[in-house]
Amino acid sequence: MNTGYTFVEKALARAAGVESARAGAILDMRPDLIFSHDNTAAIRRIFEAIGATRMSRPERVAITLDHAVPAPTTQHAQNHAEIREWVRLQGIAHFFEVGRGICHQVISEEALILPGETIFGSDSHTPHFGWLGAFGMGVGRTEMAALWATGALWIRVPESMQIELNGHLRPGVTAKDIALKIIGDRTVGGGQYRSIEFSGNTLPTLSLDERAVLPNMMAEFGAMNAYLPPDQAVFDYLEAKRTRDYTPIYPDADAVYADRYELDVASLEAQIALPHQPDHVVNLSEAVGQPVQQAFIGTCTNGRLEDIEAAAQVLRGQRVRCRLIVIPASSQVLLAATQSGAIATLIEAGASISTPGCGPCMGNHMGIPAPNEATISSANRNFKGRMGTADAPIYLASPYVVAASAIKGAITDPAEFL
Amino acid sequence: MTTHRVHVYGDHVNTDVIFPGKYTYTLKTPEDIAAHALEDLDPTFVSRVQPGDVIVAGSNWGMGSSREQAVTCLKYAGINILIAASFSGLYFRNCINQGILPIVCPGLNTLLQTGDTLEIDVTNNRIIAAGQTFNFTPLSPSVQAIIDAGGLVPMLQMRFLGYVDGYVPAGGKE
């Protein structure tokens, strides 16, 4: 039984300060960073109820305002005000105001978490940070309050599933299509409580913006965390901002995986998830022609520069026939997309651009559909009612597909505009 | 070594059938919550269950929602130990944080039937069932301490307040 270790076995052993650990072991972890967002005020109330007064490591806490920004109602504004007060009281330096962007994107851009490190967020898409080779896991509010108070949390080391991707994607087919394909093939429970560890020769060919899509969407696969092996491109991205050293972690070649999935992406077509579950996935061609009343490009899944440029590429010289809402994932993305001219192209095509943040992703504001209105979205979830209206079907696809569909007001293959 | 009657279930039992979503915001008292335990999986469970019984299940017990009542309904019905071939990740954490012992031990749910008994030796991490011995991985001492305290919130209250004040936060995952 002298086999090698998976990424997660190594990463969690490091975070627990033990020499080694195997799947099934329970460890006390001290994460390198913990974060919360608009739910911070609710966590504060639990923190106070347990009798804690000071955060144990405020310098390793990040808080973003992103889920309903700028505040759409008085209640939301009050919630934000309570959070700002809490940030002052606890002396939290890593606080990001309205408009800075979505937690996962901002924390990545700020290099607050590094390869081989561990991060817990009170947000279920925390596996996102696997794009830079970190261990990221979502926790509940009670657990975040406990983390604030003690700086530690217990974890059962998960079994791992290896997903090997080989080949080059065809033009107009993206990491989003890979993620949808995996979830469609293996269902929303396919990665339950697993560490999803990606490998294969496709990964280095993906841009950094695209890589983040894979671990982000593994939340819809039931995964505890997801991991991509970091390379020089990741190290370069982090170099300008990082404030500490790090040691990347890679799984051993003879690590033991509980499950495996292999995909040759060279023959992959664009995919689309039909209402109301992210595993209701078909080839795009099977859904072409379905009318949509709204198109949305944004979110932590597909709201980065490359996503907005993909939309601009499709929409250049075109006019949208249905509402198109574009919400960059961060202020940096918005600035870069403005400088590149992509935002101008989108506005000329009829798009509406809004403040960086989650936008209508979870139905708070800025694009809630009317009953029976269909939305095609670049987001990650299409559960019934996700965007705030129960009887409003949501389709999930790549920014190319969303943009092309906006032109026709119906689900459209982007190939004819590329 | 303690002896327990078992209630046996299969694979992929989801939180909706353990505790229906329609009750999550209306039922508040332990009695009311216990009264609906496993309602859509085994309607006779509530009338049969006795304090000290254990549940023996297949893989992926508790998949789906993060609602903590899927654990507390069983706790209030008298269950303090759950045995499954595997648990959903969130459900496993909810067990610990609510002070219930989850034991990962495959093979028992196909060996036993509801009404059978088994013996659990928590000191030596063994289960004896149908004449066979099964070993399981113990919880780490620090996690066991959460269960012994009655859950995460009481444990932290003892640490920070010096007493347990009975506050039960709603919890839940974003």
Ligand code: SF4
């Ligand atoms: S963009 Fe959507 S999925 Fe991402 S953090 Fe915001 S609400 Fe969650």
